[in-house]
Amino acid sequence: MSSSASPPLRFGIIADPQYAAIAPHAAMDRYYANSLVKVAEAIEVFNGEELSFVMTLGDVIDRSFASFDNILPVYGKLRHEALFLLGNHDFSVSAGHLSEVAARLRMPSPYYSFSRPGWRFVVLDGNEVSTFAPPENHPHRALAARILAELQAREAANAHHWNGALSDEQFAWLGDQIANAAAAGEKVIVMNHYPVYPLGAHGMWDSERVVALLASQSHVVAYLNGHDHVGNYGKAGACHFVNFKGVVDTESENAFAIVELHPDRIEIRGFGREQSRTLAY
Template identity: 30%
Template sequence: MTPANVSITTQGKKPLFSFGVITDIQYADIPDGESFLGIPRFYHHSVLVLRRAIKTWNDHNALSFALNFGDIVDGKCPKSQSLPTVKRMVNEFDQFDGPVHHMIGNHCLYNLPRATLVKLLKIPAPSDTAYYHFSPRPGFRIVVLDGYDVSALGRPFDHPLTMVAWKLLEEKNPNSDKNSPEGLTGLARRFLMFNGGVSGEQLTWLDKVLGKSTRDGEKVVVCCHVPLHPGCSSPEALLWNYDDVLEVIHRHGCVKVCIAGHDHSGGHCVDSGGVHHRVLEAALECPPGADAFGHVDVYHDRIEILGVDRMASMELVFRP
């Protein structure tokens, strides 16, 4: 009998490879609270979601790696506890029987400088950048973007990319509180301090990586903490220069799926180039006993996201 969350089309077929996914754990040793929209947040329970995810992944016994889409610690974590809390969460991930690839989110940057995070999370990128790529098997490539490369968070105020970020926020958001979208309309509501952008240098890097993948006949999955398309996300959670990133992605035919976190309720759309955009549901908003994690089965012509509980399962068929 086929499980309810597995597509009939792939029953009996073995995936080329599989990997675990989780996002927005945002653990903190503080009482439960709520978001600015009044949505409950379960800071203590989120680490239990992670533990159940890792046990499930290990029991699966066929996952090549796991992807953490960022925000393993919450911004409300007392700053005196930031370093030990991040180290604790990294140790939790180390219980997985395989490599874990991390992304940096805004809540990570509220707690620690990005250079420190890059080291703690073992991100394989030079200096304090956090974008990288790897091939889990011939014919496929995972590209991880740094959605806070241009950001008001995580670097000294006089860093060139910090200055670019503040200039953009001053131009686009007239509010004194740069995390407030008050008065902003439509997609302009993305210009908030808890979002970020991709630098010109990273765009050039992405173009080169995707160009080589196209020449080599690879299929690419692009991952980023921040969503890359307005069709799958609220405007308030969107990458500042998502359009620049999409222009590079659509320049090449190799990208099949983009996966993100950040917008906790999740989402999905297919863009004008036939690329799927999937935002994963957050572990933080799971009440005690509930879960939000999953794993991804990759086939030649599709991926299957097999979610647990609050993470929706979904089949994403590649456009030829």
């Protein structure tokens, strides 16, 4: 079979289940407990498709380390590889559990990368420098407080305690991953919980340097994220920035997607409230 006839690489996307066994927040239209059923519905659809993996873009839970005990078994029904990255609400746990979140999600490390034929997926930890995720007394907490204070002084749109930033070490690692992918002839998709473009209230604190890096590299084709539950889209350089809608929102409507990677475009097939898109590159 010629390579042109090989099927496209396909994977599933879920964003922001924010599961917790608590009452809904009607004013915000968030139904935390209903995410068990919604994630199960998404997995049923995914199981009927040929996928390489399913990525959840953070905020698996809304609060309480015990919430993982209810929602992670739902992922056990998935016949594909279940991958995760870290969201801000995943750290809404007691101080003693902060260092255990990544392991509870069976992540290899808080940020990591993996490859599929012709592609490299770079998974970021946007909570690394934040006021909530690092262990208490960690230098990243103090750094986060300084960054947040500076942003608040400037009245920046993203000057909120529920956002975060990459460490300089992680940012350098991101640059290395992009360079290594170019040397290997791989196209790159970056995944993170936080949006970086277009910049808004939910944007990562160091969005500008991330966008500048990604937009300058023609083989970086997409950045996929959650966090801003209403969804969003933008393009900078050759890179498409796609913010997926949150599962937790609305009482019964779902939101998830299947992404197909073609030689010249990305096809996003949205389900429920999620939008379908064709993104040429």
